[in-house]
Every structure is written in structure tokens, then in C-alpha cells.
Amino acid sequence: MERKFLIALLFWAALVMGVAACGDDGDGNSQQNNQDTTSVTDVGGLPDDLGGIGGSDTNNTTNDTWVSPDMTGQTDVLEQTDIGEADTADTLADTSSDTITADIIPPQDVSSEDSLVITDVTEDSITPEDITTGDTATTADGGSTDTVEDAGCTDDCETVSFEDCDAGDEAWAAMVVQFLLGRKPEGLREVQVLADLVKATDRAAVARGLMNLPEFESRWAHWLMDELRVNRIGDKKHSTCYGTPKMPNDNGEIATWIRDHDPIASQTQYSFNMSDVLYSSLRLDDITPLYRAHLFAMMAKPLTGANVAALEMDITRRQDFGEIFSAVYTHRNVVCAGCHNSEWAITDNDDPELDHHWQIPGLFEKGIYGQSTGRDEMEVYSNFRHLNVVTSGSGRNPWKMDTSCGTFVQSDKIPVDPADVDAYFIYQTGKKASIWNIETALHNGVEKLRFDGLQVDPETLEIDGEEAFAYLVSARIVNQVWQEAFGYPLTLVHYFPRNSAQRDLLMQLTNQFIADGWSLKSLLTNITTHALFAQKGPEEACGTFHPYILPPVFNPWVTDPEFDYLYNNSVGDLVHRASARVLLRMVEYSLQWPAHPQYPSSSDEEFQKAVGVFVKDAEPGFLGVDFQGMLSWENRYGACKPQTKDGIDWITQLTAAVDQFNSQNATPLTLRDVIVVLKDRLITEPQVSTEAEAELLAAFFDVQSIDSPLAEVPNWASRIRNYCGLLLETPQFMLQGVPPVSGEVGPLVIVGNTSYKDLCQKLSSSVLNPDLFMVECGTDELTVTPVVQP
Template sequence: MSARGAWKVRALWLALASASLAASVPACDGSGVDPSPSRPGAGSSDGAGGDAGEDAGPPPTPSHVWTECQASDQAWVRRAILAVTGRRPWGQAEVNAYEDVIAGIRKADLLAAGKDVDPSGALPPGGEDLVNARKLVMRALTNEDAFRQRWSDFFMDALKVVRVETKSQKDCYGTPLAEAFDDGALAAWVRDNDPSSTNPLQPGFTMDQLLSSSIALDDLSPVYRAHLFAMLSRPYTAGAVGPYEMERARRQNFGAIFHSAYIHRDLVCLSCHNSEFSVTYNEDPSLNRAWPVPGLFEVALYGSSNGLHPVEEQAEKGTDELRGLSMLRYWGVADAGDQAPYGWNGLSCGMFQQPQEDDPLGVDTYFGSIRSTPDAPNRGLRASVWDLERALHRGVDLLAAHGLQRLPGNKLADPDEAFAYLLAENVVEQVWAEVMGTRLTIATYFPRTQEQRDILMGLTEHFIASHFSLKTLLADVLAHPAFNLKAPEEGCGSGPYEVARILDPWTLSEMDLARRGNSPADGVFAISSRPLRRSLHRAMEWPFINEYPEGTDEEMFQTAIGFFLKDGEPGFRGLDFQGRLSWESMYGACSSWGANDFVAKVAQRVTQTPGATVGDAVIALKDRLIGEPWVEPTSEKPQMEALLGRSLADTDVTDLEGKLRSLCGELVSSPQFMMGGQPAKDTREVPKLSPPEVSYEATCGYVAGFLGNIGAPYTMTCGPGTVTVTRK
């Protein structure tokens, strides 16, 4: 492994820090940047004075294609289970079954196409022969309840659903449902209707039910449309403030949330970085550090790329800031009313009215299609969330029908399409970052490399064509070569930095040209705090924690490990030193949260299995928690025996549960448990004490049933440790 790759893996695996890249990006307000350039090519500095050594020329051309550096099907399965369901594999038996299903489907596809099958079992170089089999396994994983719960958690955080204090959405959102609310019927009704409609199939629904239904429908747009109202139902409050000042503060608060959760833009940043120009742009592609997705999105939404209107309009129509967010007006819209949007539960999620008077602050809103025109001179003065929802509704449908329409000069044909596209782009990037651990944009809200821009644009185009399908997006992310790179120590090609600049866009500042690419080590990342904790509880068969913390200790713990709880506690990824201490305090002893958890079952099973040893119990626990059904004999085995106070070969397994809990506490605090992007090494050995309910045959049978239910053109036959697939 290279020096930089070794350093990064060591730093991530020992410190588990998550903010190293964020600390190095330039401030979006142009801090440290000369903001004077106003056209492409006018500035080439990079916020902090440019990248050192960048005039030394482009990096050398690799001797091979980085996309060939793909790990095995087994590595992909381990990564996919965590990415899709937010849980760990139940054990090696489940991994083996999914691996064999992929190989069987791929072989069936090759034979049906009249192609040769490599008798060694080697993977084909790529394309649909490789991807189709994995996509079907991914779809089987999305059929689990764990998938819905994992992504319900995620989208509640992405939408900034507050869990504590006065803005808590507990009554409206509740906890992600243990079972699906319906088959998508409710979400389909919201998708196809205006918020003024009040006769849904399930009257009085709440947002947790709509979120579950949207995931079942596989269309996220109903949730994002309805959440505009849910967000406005929980206003910012403050004392000793007049009504006009309070209204202005509320719009600014809602606006900050809206910009982050929906369009990934900030009016402050647009003066230096927008879709038309950037201070980090250079006409020379090798020096360019601004790669926006084509389209003048800010012109479509705000009337200009920098979000500014003529100065003389401010006194008459309001400041540029308020004009761009006063469709989030609270006064006369959400403070009183008798309309429950979509016929939802108004007591839990809010009652509204459409404004009957002009804006009390006198602001003439200008946001996309929500603005005054000669035909509707008061439209901007009566702007509200009702208009915003309808604009998003129209934009999503237009994009699904024909994609984003770009005109000559990079102009966009429809502002509602621009709004919906930016939302789609934001969702895509957040899902990518959740799965991959790194973002596709930087603090400027734009990609820094061409590779990042191309991925972001490609994923977004497919996502909008699928009408905001999460499963389509996940399938595309999991099929991307960067998802399943070989481990750094496996090596691939003639150098360690031959991966495209996708995972770490800042490597262009390396003085050594050979280091300007990315390494597989750049793909090692800290798992987000919610799936980290949920995966532990699921693996240990513990009950799930309350989505809305009750008690000071629980709230302090969630804050310490990075949960999003409120606007002022936005959460973070990765555990710092304080977070590590909090985690170890909570889980370092692996005390049971249930009557008969996994440790207790292993301790019981080892006493009931003739010839079973202490080592068998250890391997069963390691298999479940970190995917390693083995004990390394040279250094790990002596440490294990010292911790347990007995030999791993010992068949005296009495009173073993307490020692196993100590070992469990070490494992769940280890880098192998807390980090993603580095799966355990391939093996086929199934532990002797592997639970029978998660056997090879059970997993194979589950997939066979799923393929039959969706009408996939395969016949799958499961045997003891084997699977045979034929194409119909």
C-alpha cells in the first residue's frame, strides 16, 4: 500500500474521524477568495490560494483502466447488504447464498445469450452480464422491512425532521414503521392530487405513513411535496420580538432548511459560485475546479445567476434574500386555517389556509414560476407553500415525461423543471454520500472534478426519468465501479492512485504527480450514526431505540454520536474522541437490551452442541458482528484467550456468556464494525454455531420466492449449500 493510502486507512480506522475533508474546503461565501472575477476563466484560484504544484502538469496516464479493479461478488454482497438494508449480514451462510445466486443468474444469462462461461468462475469484464445478477439480489434486499426502516431514517434526516423541543415532528412523523403501511396506494394518491384535495384513500394519515407508502410505491416525490407543509407547521419561536421581526426570522429559518433539504443552494454563495460562473473556473480543463451540471438553474429560479435583482427594486419589492424565500410565508398561511393538506391529520401535521391578503412584509416573491407577472401582478405578493408544492409537482412530472429541457445558451425552458431537477440532484448526492461515504460536490455546492460532475448528472438524469425511484437510484450507485473496489492491499495496476478523482477531489494539490488520482483507501469511510446504531441493535436482536429521545442521557448520547436532532444539532458522520467515549460507555459491555439476545443464544448453543469449543462461540460472534468467521492465530488468538481467560480450544464452555459480552464490547467498538468500504476478506467457511434460521437454504429459498413473485425469468433450485439457476 502507498504511503498516502496507508496513512488514510490508519487514520480512519484508528481515529474514526469524519471531518478531515470538510475542514479543507473553501468557505462558500468566498472567504479567502478574490470575488472580483465575474466570468468563466477570470479566476483560477481555489479559495485558499489555489492548489500547490498544479502548474507541474497533468498526472501520468495509468497503464490500465481503474474500473477493472473490482472486488469479488462476495465483497459486493457484504457492501450491498449494509448499503441497502442498513444491517450486517446475518452470517457467512447468508453471504455464501447471495454470492452463489449472483453466480447462478450470471451463468444463466451467459448461456441464454450463447456466450461462454469461464470454468474457473472468473467474473466477466463488466456490462449487463455482471450487473443484472447483482441488481436482482439488490431488489431482493429492498423487499426486507430493514430496507424501509433504514431509508425512512435517512430521509427523515435529509428532510431535517426535528426530534426534540418545540419543533419536534413526533406527532406527525413518529417512528419508522416496523411493517409497511400499504402497497403504495396512499403515496400514489398524493402523487396524483393537489394538496387542496381532501378525500385520500386513508383519511387523516400522518407523514410516517406517507413515507412508508412512498417507499413502497418507489416514488419519493410525494414525501418531498407534502413535507413542505409539514416543515412549515413547526415554526421557529423567540421571545421579545415583534410580529414583523418574528415573521422575517421564521422565513429565514425555513429558508435555510429549504435550501439544504431541497435545492442545495445558498444565496450567499451565489456571488462566487453558480451555474454560470465561478471563481474556481478555468478554461483549461486541467486547471478547472468548477464543473457544474449544465443549465442556468439560478437564472431560472431567481432571475439572475447571482440571485440579485436591480438595487432600485429592493425598497418596493423587498430584499433579494426575502424575495427568494417568501413563498415560505408563515403569517396568514400556517398560523391559522382550516385546511388539512391532502386530507391528512391536521392536528398532528398542521392546518393551513391559502393567503387572502398580500404579504404583510410587502415582499414580492421571486422563485421560479412563483413570481408576479403582467397577467398576475399580485402573484408574488400572495406567494405561499401552496404555490411551492404545485411548482414542485409540475416540475417532477415534466422531468419524468421528457427530462430537463435545455435551450441554446444553457438556458432552461421551464423554472419548475429547474426546481425539481435541483431537488433530484440533491437527493442523488445525499444517497450517494450515504452509500459511498463521500460527496459529489464540495462546499460551493458544485462538483470539483469532471468525474464527479458526470456521475452526478448521470445518476440524476436516470432518477428523474424513473419519477424519483429510490430503488433505481440505489441500483445505479451499487453498479458503479467505485462501489466495489478491491482493498488497497490487493493491488491493481501499476500504482496506488489510479482511481478517478471521485472519492477525494482535493488530490490535485499533491506535489507528486503520481498521487493526483484516488486510491481505494479513499473509499474507506465512517458509517453514519443512525445505521451504525440500528445495525448493532439488529445484529444483537435488541429492540430499536426511540426515534425521539426521552430523557437527558439518551439525548446527550444521540448528540455525542452525531444524530440529527434539531436545527441547532445538525448531526455529523464519524465519531470523534468524545463520541467514541460515549459509544463505549453505552455499548462497551454489550449488556443485554432484551431477554434472549444473540450473545445469550450463542452461549446457550455452544453448551448444546457436542464438541463445540470456546473458539466456536468466538467465531460465531465475530461472524455476526464484523463478518470474520475466523481467528487469526498469530496475534489475535493470544489476545482473545487473554480476554476470555481460557483457551479457544477449551470444551469447557460453562459460564461463558459474561466473557462473550466483553468480547462483544470490543468488537462493536472496532474499526471493522464502525467503518464501511472495507469488507472482510472472502471465505466460505460457515461457523459451527451459525443460527439455523439464517442458513444458506433459507436465504436461497427467500430469493427464489422473491424472483417468482416479481416474475423474473429464472427458475431457481436450492439444495444443501448449492443453488442452480436456469433461464426460462
């Protein structure tokens, strides 16, 4: 009961304070061939205080060894995995003194004979940001983020690292299913199957395997559409270009074609729209084709207006497209750069304890704007000119995409800008600038990073503009995926980290993301196997004197010089509401209801807006909890009325399973038995934990005891739906960040094919490669045997 009170308290604190206020990043939601994941790469190691990219698998035969960071925050790592595929961040390094002068070392450039040392940047060339070497890293604020000395401890008091506070494989499995697949687990038995697969292999292998399930594609396709601000309603509604795929059986061919060709010189034989590009990029596992192609699709849906001159309307459209581009692609606002940029900021300070601006080394704004402090808005935004560029007549369809995704005047036939603006982005694009120039710059930047990584001049910190552009796009995607996992970004609203812990983690994940060929699956694996992903719940009190043992990457505002340990975060800072689309998916999957419409009708539109779903630029969604949203949620789901046309859903299957069980067993089921089945399904808690909870449930169902035979419970089938609606509003269902309180035994009643053996047979062939592993499924355990290769 104490845990439930605590989680409820955190939930309502989030309601009052507004999680979205902390998580809003300005996007409104407060996105070469794949590299072989077993190849040797230099990704740079995280500082000791941040844990390892690729995670610390509990079954590894060797401990992860992290080298203390240099001034760039990038170092090397040696990690090995016992069984299964190597983690994407597993690297091999020796201690030779050769230096490779690149900030990101691509896999093909690395050999076991080279010391993977990143070019050092002198302290004077960056804002002063010294991370000391040694066993314990020190934050910018002076507080330790690795092992925190407990205030008041005696000499023999044990120090605790957050890496010692892992919640275990079952907790990890429950959390990773929700994050990767956008649904709740089928129940405790699915959690147990996945945990057993982890024990037989490792977390990275299971995480990658879960991404083979069909739920993965739809979950992340919808997330990417929101990240790209694909409008679902209004004049900019993109329901045809981002509508039904024309090539549903594509297996990455379209994305490969776009990746390898420019949009003008090459015309493919395929007929496709942006939905095809989206799913093809996910299957290729390189999302750069999606981001390149969307530049054109974005331009196909301009602002509309009446009684306004064409040129005036176009100036407004440039402003709109330019601001969306800044938010979706670069995370750099041309105006904000005047006060916050990679060279300096008004929150910079020579004293690390007062420094609240921790940029990734490199003059990125100078690379894309020509100067660190930004540029005249219209010079940049005129690259997004619509007038005389996007046409409804004859023109070119990039890569021969569907006309709904835009038809464009060919770049060499675009007339001079009637506004007479000499545009600039990376270089002087001139008075004939257009979206063609932006796509070319992104394409070139991606290929340069793919070839030899980001090159930062060690003396001036200057960067090639096209590389700077592609790197900023990559960092933005990483930051948004991190926020989806943890509820909070690694930057403030001006898109810069506030402390070294945030900066180092963002830089490390971005470098790895690029080295892995912009693989979303590798990025997700790195995040889900990080030690921060599955921390013990607050009731387990992992810490000897205080709970503040996490690096300050979630709540970076805690700075109290009188209490050094308060420079860090606690597991309470991880608690946040699941994103709105994931909430809807969890309800729909658990109760076997139809999916919510991607392009909602007027009635469903109001509900989606109320609970925080992105529907258009002016209604960008949110991550917080508010009273209106909870009322709308209760109105829709409070009675758990079937959402199917025939009225059949998971609860009707539950009632049928109950009847079948009673007909086959001498001892009839009790109310407790049925309550446990529903709790297991919705919140992965297959038990009534306390007597107090049992008494409240008895009152709710109007019986003396929940151990009463089900036949004595009046209208139990109707009341169980009301209880379902209650559970859908609980913190245990809506919040994430801490693991559920799971039991040891699954429910007595099994609904559908959800026995341990059924789930094992369903999952094992997808999660583990049958060419590499043979899985034998029993009634409550499994055996994994590596396949002997001929």
C-alpha cells in the first residue's frame, strides 16, 4: 500500500506541477548501409557516472570497464557479452598511442591495432568544462554522479552507484515491452518468458528481438510521423501522402533507392508515397531517407489564407516552414542563436559550478548560419520559398514520389525570388534558393559523416557546414528518442544541455547513432540496455543514506551547494506519464479494441487533443497530466464499454474463460481470482497486495469479501468493466519510469493463448534467431541451446 500511495502522490504531483513544463522542448511534445553490429567501432565511452552505451548486461562474463573521459567527454570502452549478439556499443581497444583525429570514428576506419583516442580539444577552446579523471567522475556542479558519498556516513559506510540499483530482468522486460512495442505486456507470464530469454542470452539480444514483432513498426512509424509534424487535421492534413502505403510489401528497397540517389537525376520504377518511405526506412533500419524525403513532403502542405497578395502569403509561409524546419531538423532557432550557441551563451560561466551551458564541442551554428550568433531570419527562411517552387502544374516529383507529396519546379528552372532575398544556409544559396538546396546539403552531410565522421578543427572548433547540419539532425533524433524513453530531454528549451552529464550522454548516444548508420534499432537497444532504464522503485530504497544517486540528466535544476548529493537525481525524477499515443495503444491492445484513427473525425479529434496527441502544428500535444485530459479520458474509458462493432473484446473473452474454468473444476473461482486476472492484464500486478486493498475492492463490488465465490457477486461481469475503467485511470497504468510490482505466479485463469508455453512459442522464434538458437518451451520454464553451425 505504501508503494501505491507513493506512486499516486507522484502522479498527482505531476498533475499539479505539469510534467510537460519540464519536458517541453519546443516541439510541442512535452525524429551507406547499416553497419554490422558486431563490427569494431569507436563510439567513445560515457563517463563513469553515466553508465555504458549498450548497457551492463547482468549475464556478462566480464564487467564493463569505463575509461575516465578526456576534455571532449569521449573515451573508449571494452564490453563483452556472454551469449547472443554483441551489443552495438561493444568495442575492442588496446592501449597503443596512435591518435585518430576524428570526433566520430566510423567502423571501417577502426582496427584493433589503433588506440581509439578522440582528438583532444584544449580547455581554452571550449567553455571551461573539466571532468576529472579517476574512479569517480565529477559533475559540472561539483557533485559526484558515479558513487555518491553519503552525508553523515562513517568511514566504513558503503557507497552506492545507480548501476547497483538495477531492478532485475523481469522489471526490465515489463518496461521494455511498453517502450519498444507501445503496449502493456500480456501479463506476468510474458514478462517471465522474456526475463528467462534474457537470462539465457542478454538484454540487448532480447531488445533487438522484440523489434521483430509487428507492433514495433506501427508504434515507431506513428512516433516518427509526430516527430516530423505530419498534420492529421486542418488545411495541412497529409492523409494522402502519409496515407495507405502503395507498396506494403517493400522490404527496404525504396529507402535504399533514396539513400543512394539524388532526387532529380534519378527516377525509380517504383510508385510510392511517404508512408512507403517511412516503413521502408524502418525496415532498412536507416532513417536518413525518411528525413531527406520529408523535406519535400513538408513543402507540399503550406499555410493557406485568403484576401492576401501572393508574395505576402509566401513570406508568411517561409516563416512557418522555417520555424518547423528548425524544430524538426536542427534544434537550432536562428533568433535564439544570438544568446545561446555552441561558441558562447549568456548562461556560460568560467566557474564550472556556475556554468549552465554545456555544448557539444564544435561551432555548429557557424557551420550552418555562417556565424555563431545566427542570421537574419528571412535569409535562412527564404530557402523554404513556396512561390514559383512548388507547383500544381508540370514539374518534378522527387524520386518519382506520388504527386500528393509535392511537385516542384526543377532547381535550374526556378526564377529569381520576387522578394529579392539573397538566401543563406551553410553557403550563399542566392535568390533562386529552394528546398532542393536544403535536401542536397543534408544528403551531402549524411554521406560525409557516414564516410569519416564529424571533423572538428582542434584549433578553431569550426566544422564543415553540411556535416554540422547532419550532426544536428542526428542529435535531435537522439534527444527525442531519449525523451520518449525517460520523459525528459537531455537539453533545455534552447536545445543545449545544462550540465556535463547531459552533454556527455547526448554526445555519446549521437556518435554511436551515426556510427551505426542511423539505425533506430541500435539507438533503442543502447537506451534500453543503459543502466538508467530499469532502476529499482523508490520503496526499495537503493541507497545507504539518500536516494540521490542518479546523474542529473532528468532534473538538471537541483543545485544546492550545502548538500552535494542534491546535485544528482533520484528515481523519483524518472516518473512521467506515458506519451499520449502510447496510452491509447496500451488500452487498445490490452482490451483488443480497434486502433484509434490516425486522421480523426471531429468527435475523436477533440478527445485526442484533450489527452495530448499531436494532431497539427497548432495542437502539438503534450506529455503532462491535466484535469481536462483526465475528464476526457474518464468519459471515454471510465466504463470500459466495448469499442468493437460486435461488442466482443478481451473482457468478453475473460467472462467466457471464467465460465469454462468453472465448468471444468470442482472448486469455483472467487472474485479475487478474476480481479487478479484483470490487474495482471492491465498493470502487470497479478495479486491483491494488502488487506486494505482487499477491503476497498470488496466495497467496490458490494460483497463481504473478495474471496467470495464469483456466483455470489451481483452483476460481476458488469462491475468488472467498471473496475477496468478504474484501473485505466491509475498511476500504475498511466505513469512509467518505475517498474511494476509484479508477483511470482500468474493468474489462475488464462485468457486466450497466454500461458507461459504459448507465449514462449510465440515469442522465441521472433526474439531469438532460430538459425542461432533452439528454444524448448515448457509449462513454466524454457531452455535455450545455441545451434551448432556446420
